[in-house]
Amino acid sequence: MASAHNGMRLTLKIWRQPSPQAAGRLQTYEMRDVSPDVSFLEMLDQLNEQLIAQGEEPVAFDHDCREGICGMCGVMINGQAHGPQNQTTTCQLHMRSFHDGDVILIEPFRADAFPVIKDLVVNRSAFDRIIQSGGFVSVNTGSAPEGNAIPVPRHMQEKAMDAAACIGCGACVASCKNASAMLFTSAKVSQMAYLPQGKAERSQRVLSMVAKMDEEGFGACTNTGECEAACPAGIQLSNIAVMNREYMRALLTSHE
Numbered sequence: 287m288a289s290a291h292n293g294m295r296l297t298l299k300i301w302r303q304p305s306p307q308a309a310g311r312l313q314t315y316e317m318r319d320v321s322p323d324v325s326f327l328e329m330l331d332q333l334n335e336q337l338i339a340q341g342e343e344p345v346a347f348d349h350d351c352r353e354g355i356c357g358m359c360g361v362m363i364n365g366q367a368h369g370p371q372n373q374t375t376t377c378q379l380h381m382r383s384f385h386d387g388d389v390i391l392i393e394p395f396r397a398d399a400f401p402v403i404k405d406l407v408v409n410r411s412a413f414d415r416i417i418q419s420g421g422f423v424s425v426n427t428g429s430a431p432e433g434n435a436i437p438v439p440r441h442m443q444e445k446a447m448d449a450a451a452c453i454g455c456g457a458c459v460a461s462c463k464n465a466s467a468m469l470f471t472s473a474k475v476s477q478m479a480y481l482p483q484g485k486a487e488r489s490q491r492v493l494s495m496v497a498k499m500d501e502e503g504f505g506a507c508t509n510t511g512e513c514e515a516a517c518p519a520g521i522q523l524s525n526i527a528v529m530n531r532e533y534m535r536a537l538l539t540s541h542e
Contacts, residue, residue: 293319294381297389298333300345303402310402312391322382326369327352327359329381346405354378354518357455361406362393367457367516375455375518395460399467399503412502413454416471419498423478424486442480449477451519458513458521464505469513471499472529473521479532489536496533 296317303310315337320329327349334344350358359376363369369379384390392406400408452473459465475492478484484491507526514523 293321294384294386294388296320296329296384296387299389299391300406301393302345302405303394304343304404306401306403320381322380324381325352325377326363326379326381327377346403346407348407349377352377355453357453357518360395360455360457360460362391362395362460364391367395367461368455368518372515373518373520375453378518395456397456397459397465397504399465400456400459408456410454410456412504413456413467413470415502416467416495416498417454417474419494420474420478420491421487421494423483425483436482438481446477446480449473449480449521449525452477452517452521453519455518457516457518459504461512461516462505462507463510463512464508466507466513467499467502467504468507468526468529469517469521469523471495472525475532476525476528479528488532489540492529492532493536493540496529 294317298315298317299312300315301310302313315333317329317333320332324332327347330345330347337344347361348358350356352359354375354377357375360368361376363376363379368374368376369383371379371383394400394402394406394408395410397408399412400410403409450473452470454470456470458469459467475495478491479488509523511523514521
């Protein structure tokens with residue numbers, strides 16, 4: 287790895303696609319003096335500054351919080367969602383994970399349900415529609431309930447919080463050979479299935495969300511586990527088992 291003083295020389299092969307209807311292609315850019323201490327997105331900022339100075343169109347890419355929270359920044363880096371570092375979003379990936387002289391391939395997430403908008407930006411609103419299909423959670427309005435009115439075992443609280451950690455980035459879909467959204471959908475189902483507050487609408491919730499997932503064109507799960515490996519939030523495959531259990535229960539009891 288080059289020293290921070292000299293910076294790194296990098297060759298970037300970036301997918302450029304001006305619009306959803308246009309044909310895309312890989313374009314090569316040479317970078318100089320890239321500090322190992324900058325993030326991957328800051329490196330792309332540096333590239334875009336160069337392109338703008340040269341009168342060229344900057345590379346479009348999604349980002350927002352740049353703190354590993356929002357999930358907007360997902361891209362494929364050398365064939366891996368969010369890059370080579372485990373449980374790390376693209377915005378939290380630093381260039382010290384690469385070496386002087388590296389060739390880096392940067393592409394958008396690939397899935398029929400995630401159509402490319404421009405360059406590295408994809409439309410992930412299918413995720414929003416899956417969440418919306420889950421409906422609501424019944425709660426009592428008015429004053430706050432007494433803290434011990436609905437006891438929840440600690441291990442169930444922790445499982446619910448682990449599932450709720452999903453940031454909806456789409457890495458699970460992009461890394462899956464079937465472009466399955468099972469890990470994402472199961473996390474959203476599980477976080478409520480573990481808690482008593484989610485029981486009232488549990489049957490309709492899982493039936494609606496699975497139906498919407500299929501309607502959006504995501505593929506089936508074949509349990510290869512790439513989704514869990516690529517997930518920056520560490521969402522576990524066990525959530526898929528929870529969703530399958532909830533789904534079968536809902537099918538068997540939906541006519542009661």
